[in-house]
Amino acid sequence: MRTNERSRGRAASRVVLACLLAAFWAGRAAAGEDVGAAAKPAKKPLIWINVPNWTHDDANWGGPYDGPTTRRMCQKILKDEAAKIGVELCTDASKMKECDGGLSCAAPSAKADMPFVDVVFQGHRGFYDQFRKGWDLTRKRYLLASTNDPEWLRTGLRLLKAASQMRSARVCVVTDEAGAADTAHPQLGTTFHPVPSKRLDDEVRKASDKEATAVAVDYMHQGRMDGTVEGHSGYERMPGQEKWLPPMEPARYQKVKQEMIAAAKFHLGCRNLLAAENCQALTLTGQAKYGAAPVLAFSGLADSGIAAAFDRDATLMLMMTGFLFDRAGFAHGPLAKQGENAFVATYFTCPTRLLGYDYEPPASFAIGPGQDGKDFGIQVRWRKGEPITRLQIKDSKLLMATGRVRYSDITVKKGHRTAVVIELEDRPGRPDPDAANCVIVYGDCTNEISCLARLMDLDFPPAPGVLVPK
Amino acid sequence: MSEARGTTGKTRREFMVASGAAALSVGALGLVRPAWGQEPKSLLTPPAQPIKKCSLRVVWVGKDAAAEAASLTKALDATARKLGFDLDAGQPGAAPSAGLLVVALNGQKNEAMAEAAKGGATPTVVLCPREQGPASGAVWRLGESKAGLLVGASKEENDVVLGLRMLFAAWKMKGNARTFRLLFGSPAYQEAQKEVRADKAAQQEAEAFADYYMKEPVEIRRAKWQDLIYAGLIYVSLRRIMVANKFDGIGLGDCLKSYRVMGTNPCVPAMRLLDEGMPTACEGDMSGLEVQMLTHWLFGRPSFIGEGQPTLRNTRISAHCTSPSKLNGYDQPSEPFLLMEHSETGRGIAPQVKWKVGQPVTIFRGGRRLGTGHIVSNTLQPPNGGCRSSIEYTVDGMADVGRPGTGLGSPHSEAVYGNVEKEMDAFWTLVEGKLPAKYRDAPAAPAARAEGAREGFPEGPSCSCCRWAHYPRG
Numbered sequence: 001m002r003t004n005e006r007s008r009g010r011a012a013s014r015v016v017l018a019c020l021l022a023a024f025w026a027g028r029a030a031a032g033e034d035v036g037a038a039a040k041p042a043k044k045p046l047i048w049i050n051v052p053n054w055t056h057d058d059a060n061w062g063g064p065y066d067g068p069t070t071r072r073m074c075q076k077i078l079k080d081e082a083a084k085i086g087v088e089l090c091t092d093a094s095k096m097k098e099c100d101g102g103l104s105c106a107a108p109s110a111k112a113d114m115p116f117v118d119v120v121f122q123g124h125r126g127f128y129d130q131f132r133k134g135w136d137l138t139r140k141r142y143l144l145a146s147t148n149d150p151e152w153l154r155t156g157l158r159l160l161k162a163a164s165q166m167r168s169a170r171v172c173v174v175t176d177e178a179g180a181a182d183t184a185h186p187q188l189g190t191t192f193h194p195v196p197s198k199r200l201d202d203e204v205r206k207a208s209d210k211e212a213t214a215v216a217v218d219y220m221h222q223g224r225m226d227g228t229v230e231g232h233s234g235y236e237r238m239p240g241q242e243k244w245l246p247p248m249e250p251a252r253y254q255k256v257k258q259e260m261i262a263a264a265k266f267h268l269g270c271r272n273l274l275a276a277e278n279c280q281a282l283t284l285t286g287q288a289k290y291g292a293a294p295v296l297a298f299s300g301l302a303d304s305g306i307a308a309a310f311d312r313d314a315t316l317m318l319m320m321t322g323f324l325f326d327r328a329g330f331a332h333g334p335l336a337k338q339g340e341n342a343f344v345a346t347y348f349t350c351p352t353r354l355l356g357y358d359y360e361p362p363a364s365f366a367i368g369p370g371q372d373g374k375d376f377g378i379q380v381r382w383r384k385g386e387p388i389t390r391l392q393i394k395d396s397k398l399l400m401a402t403g404r405v406r407y408s409d410i411t412v413k414k415g416h417r418t419a420v421v422i423e424l425e426d427r428p429g430r431p432d433p434d435a436a437n438c439v440i441v442y443g444d445c446t447n448e449i450s451c452l453a454r455l456m457d458l459d460f461p462p463a464p465g466v467l468v469p470k
Numbered sequence: 471m472s473e474a475r476g477t478t479g480k481t482r483r484e485f486m487v488a489s490g491a492a493a494l495s496v497g498a499l500g501l502v503r504p505a506w507g508q509e510p511k512s513l514l515t516p517p518a519q520p521i522k523k524c525s526l527r528v529v530w531v532g533k534d535a536a537a538e539a540a541s542l543t544k545a546l547d548a549t550a551r552k553l554g555f556d557l558d559a560g561q562p563g564a565a566p567s568a569g570l571l572v573v574a575l576n577g578q579k580n581e582a583m584a585e586a587a588k589g590g591a592t593p594t595v596v597l598c599p600r601e602q603g604p605a606s607g608a609v610w611r612l613g614e615s616k617a618g619l620l621v622g623a624s625k626e627e628n629d630v631v632l633g634l635r636m637l638f639a640a641w642k643m644k645g646n647a648r649t650f651r652l653l654f655g656s657p658a659y660q661e662a663q664k665e666v667r668a669d670k671a672a673q674q675e676a677e678a679f680a681d682y683y684m685k686e687p688v689e690i691r692r693a694k695w696q697d698l699i700y701a702g703l704i705y706v707s708l709r710r711i712m713v714a715n716k717f718d719g720i721g722l723g724d725c726l727k728s729y730r731v732m733g734t735n736p737c738v739p740a741m742r743l744l745d746e747g748m749p750t751a752c753e754g755d756m757s758g759l760e761v762q763m764l765t766h767w768l769f770g771r772p773s774f775i776g777e778g779q780p781t782l783r784n785t786r787i788s789a790h791c792t793s794p795s796k797l798n799g800y801d802q803p804s805e806p807f808l809l810m811e812h813s814e815t816g817r818g819i820a821p822q823v824k825w826k827v828g829q830p831v832t833i834f835r836g837g838r839r840l841g842t843g844h845i846v847s848n849t850l851q852p853p854n855g856g857c858r859s860s861i862e863y864t865v866d867g868m869a870d871v872g873r874p875g876t877g878l879g880s881p882h883s884e885a886v887y888g889n890v891e892k893e894m895d896a897f898w899t900l901v902e903g904k905l906p907a908k909y910r911d912a913p914a915a916p917a918a919r920a921e922g923a924r925e926g927f928p929e930g931p932s933c934s935c936c937r938w939a940h941y942p943r944g
Binding site: 224360361363364366368381382383384385406407408409410411412 | 694
């Protein structure tokens with residue numbers, strides 16, 4: 001991941017945000033307020049690791065190094081990655097049951113009731129192309145990784161972290177359904193925590209006008225929105241009295257600004273609600289009720305690593321991509337056909353941290369009216385030629401297809417404000433083009449997503465180059 | 471780039487504003503001709519006087535090689551069509567040719583030289599292959615050449631075409647080029663733009679332009695669709711002005727005034743014009759325009775005008791708000807580019823073209839001084855600021871690329887893909903009988919260095935007509 005000073009600052013701010021969420025919840029709980037009975041304290045994933053005590057060159061290691069050196073190398077890699085992604089490691093076999101996942105370099109490992117990754121190193125001396133018949137590769141939530149690269153241990157740890165985070169995460173579901181109670185997703189274990197929409201209304205009302213105005217103005221400037229704080233038509237004034245485009249009418253400008261502030265207040269309200277309910281993701285049910293109000297909330301939360309969508313499955317997919325890749329995904333509506341093998345994925349909002357939460361600069365965006373001049377939306381520009389992966393959860397199966405970005409349509413002539421023209425491969429197991437609430441994420445992520453699906457007991461389609469046993 | 475103050479205490483921008491007073495000024499390169507007697511109402515007004523057209527004669531020596539001559543003629547015809555001149559096959563009664571290309575297909579040099587002698591004072595290129603070429607592979611025999619006569623040892627299509635191109639460029643350089651320093655603030659331009667905006671076909675052309683630049687860049691940062699439409703209208707206006715007046719190239723004298731005239735900057739339109747073989751110089755730099763036209767005529771490639779500065783690792787950075795993208799040639803694919811807002815003004819739209827790292831380049835300071843090197847990097851933005859297209863290159867044979875007095879990057883220098891040093895040597899030998907100056911470690915006289923003086927080349931804005939540095943003519 002490419003980082004610089006500013007991105008390190010962002011990473012730190014995300015940690016601070018997580019602490020604040022936890023502290024805020026703790027404070028509210030102490031005050032006796034109703035913040036959700038099932039709220040769990042935030043904790044780091046605890047992963048049990050086993051690196052055998054290779055004593056000599058011919059032990060188990062097929063690599064070019066001697067056993068003790070290899071052991072030290074593997075441990076160093078694991079410790080380094082654990083520190084980087086915020087995972088605690090445990091090597092005590094007696095405490096294995098308390099862990100959220102396990103990773104062992106001594107396959108085959110004993111069965112365990114948790115996501116487990118076995119790593120078999122293939123060096124120049126031994127080839128495990130055909131595993132021993134006694135090994136059960138099909139056991140649930142189990143992944144056997146066969147590699148000659150010790151650095152793959154980082155991927156293994158990241159997969160276990162994502163699986164653990166999915167299991168422990170709480171999704172705040174804002175709904176008007178009476179008597180709804182907390183439920184857990186059968187495979188992923190994610191908790192859906194229903195909250196009446198009145199709670200969200202209260203939080204939005206309580207949001208600070210000053211903070212909301214600052215957020216709105218920042219988005220207007222970054223997005224070069226017509227009607228910035230100067231009241232101008234998106235093109236700033238040169239020194240002197242000359243103007244080359246007239247300023248907006250004050251009434252229109254004030255309306256635009258108030259709409260932006262209202263959207264910013266909604267964003268802050270959502271953020272505060274999540275903190276109060278100790279949740280790590282947000283689902284708003286009843287899309288028609290909200291309209292374009294969450295335009296900033298969905299984008300801004302996603303950029304901070306918090307999944308937010310109008311649909312539970314879309315929220316789960318955003319969480320998966322966020323936890324696994326540290327980058328935001330794009331939940332969108334049904335694809336519109338455009339020419340041969342090209343589709344338009346379009347939506348009224350889109351995150352900007354598409355290349356990674358820590359990647360600078362984020363994707364460029366513009367803010368302006370949506371189709372037919374109604375409402376307004378965020379138009380995020382995707383990079384031409386970037387590989388993408390489109391995901392859909394359907395009947396507890398994870399469907400996916402890879403493709404490529406052709407270009408970003410910035411005309412706003414059709415569809416929503418963000419419109420990215422993509423080409424997708426056509427093969428079995430791809431998401432339905434007409435399905436709503438699918439997710440697109442940068443990169444060809446088929447292999448990693450298949451691995452994660454294996455660890456979370458989700459069915460997934462076969463894909464070329466993906467050797468994850470089903 | 472920073473707004474360094476010149477010896478007169480004015481910044482580049484101030485010079486541009488000051489030069490705006492001469493609304494329809496013309497350059498002083500000797501290759502610039504006044505376009506009109508007086509300012510027309512609209513720049514789309516075609517010239518009243520007929521425009522002189524170039525005619526070049528080709529003579530094939532060796533009657534037995536008719537098939538070879540036919541094949542080469544086809545290539546020469548294509549070049550003549552592209553550059554807009556006539557090929558004279560030597561018909562009786564034809565107008566005197568502006569240049570003569572003699573190709574000895576039979577390898578008989580004496581016969582070729584005899585044909586050349588018949589042309590009298592007409593600039594002539596003689597190409598005659600030898601059975602065994604020199605070890606260096608050099609085509610052009612500068613020792614046998616002089617002003618008005620260039621001798622080469624080849625009959626390869628590339629060399630024959632280049633010979634013809636040199637004759638055409640030499641004719642243009644002798645006062646036949648039509649260049650114009652355009653001002654967006656001038657009433658004549660604004661009238662022309664008004665006509666363009668009222669034309670439905672122009673609107674459609676501008677939309678097609680916008681659509682192309684929406685789909686082609688690797689990424690669009692901050693710029694909006696409306697910026698692209700405005701840029702498209704500027705492009706259509708400039709192109710129509712160039713076509714109507716048969717201009718070989720234009721200088722945009724007050725680039726940023728187009729914000730007031732059309733709501734955006736002309737950087738992407740300039741990029742498009744350069745990619746189409748219509749030289750367009752930023753900031754009305756007519757010496758930069760000279761290089762742009764030369765590389766267009768001679769090599770069929772656009773060149774890049776940039777402001778530069780030396781780096782600590784003995785390379786130079788050259789940066790500007792626009793760059794051509796078809797750097798390998800007009801009919802070759804574009805180099806990858808991004809579109810972003812214009813750097814200094816924070817609005818509008820400007821291209822960031824990614825030059826190929828490791829690519830050999832030739833660096834110019836006006837047409838008569840050059841050096842060679844290769845691309846080291848494209849300056850990353852962010853974290854660096856500055857003009858959007860920003861390249862870092864080496865200069866071969868210079869121990870200190872930042873030594874005072876070279877004139878490099880003060881404020882402009884030009885760059886083009888490929889090492890064309892030998893070709894430029896040959897061209898200037900044909901035109902002036904001497905080689906261009908080179909960027910090498912041949913230091914200036916000690917006294918001059920002590921004073922920090924120039925090495926015989928003007929630095930910074932100096933020309934009385936357009937306020938830019940020109941090589942003194944004559």
